[in-house]
Amino acid sequence: MRYPKLRELREAVLSLVTPAYTTRFPKEPHTPFKNYRGKPIVSDADCVGCETCANVCPPGAITFRDDKEKRIRIIERDYGKCIFCGQCEEHCITGKGVKLSDEIYDIAQFDRTVLMERQEKELLICESCGAVITTKEHLAFMHRKLGPRAFSSLLNLNVLNEQLRLARAEDIKVGVRDGLKRKDMFNIVCPNCLRKILVKISY
Missing domain, CATH: 3.30.70.3270 (Alpha-Beta Plaits)
Structure with a gap:
């Protein structure tokens, strides 16, 4: 039998007088x-x-x-x-x-x-192509983050109108039919459809 080294004896003695490194979880928090x-x-x-x-x-x-x-x-x-x-x-x-x-x-x-x-x-769903735009809470967060600059977007203005009822829905809401036209800018449309509208009315 090999006799223990002095270092091992020292560690054994120290372990008897020092606190444990681990806890008795889950018995102890x-x-x-x-x-x-x-x-x-x-x-x-x-x-x-x-x-x-x-x-x-x-x-x-x-x-x-x-x-x-x-x-x-x-x-x-x-x-x-x-x-x-x-x-x-x-x-x-x-x-x-x-x-x-x-x-x-x-x-x-x-x-x-x-x-x-x-x-x-x-x-928030595009009324033209049916694509997902984002969540309503996400858009509201962007409004708060950007402040007045957010309303440079027609989409933001249309959503704001829905929330504050600045205009009657029947006055500005026109069903998207026969292709995208200028009037459709006042509907809830995705950026891709809005781009198509702007291209149409520009050229």
């Missing part, structure tokens, strides 16, 4: 370190459904799906895939839509469906 990256917490009021977080999520834990019939954008987050990298928080355009918790760290579950979260946002 664990206190995360400062700037710990825990579960992402989404604020529905501050999230505008812009898809930025899904575009930067490395494992693809965030997915977006547009339902044109119901005019909603469905956002699903799978925390079973989340690697807690913080990219969603860092790139959030509002700066408040998602924050990584420094307290919630234990999300282990036997049922993976428990780790799924679903969120819905109302969509």
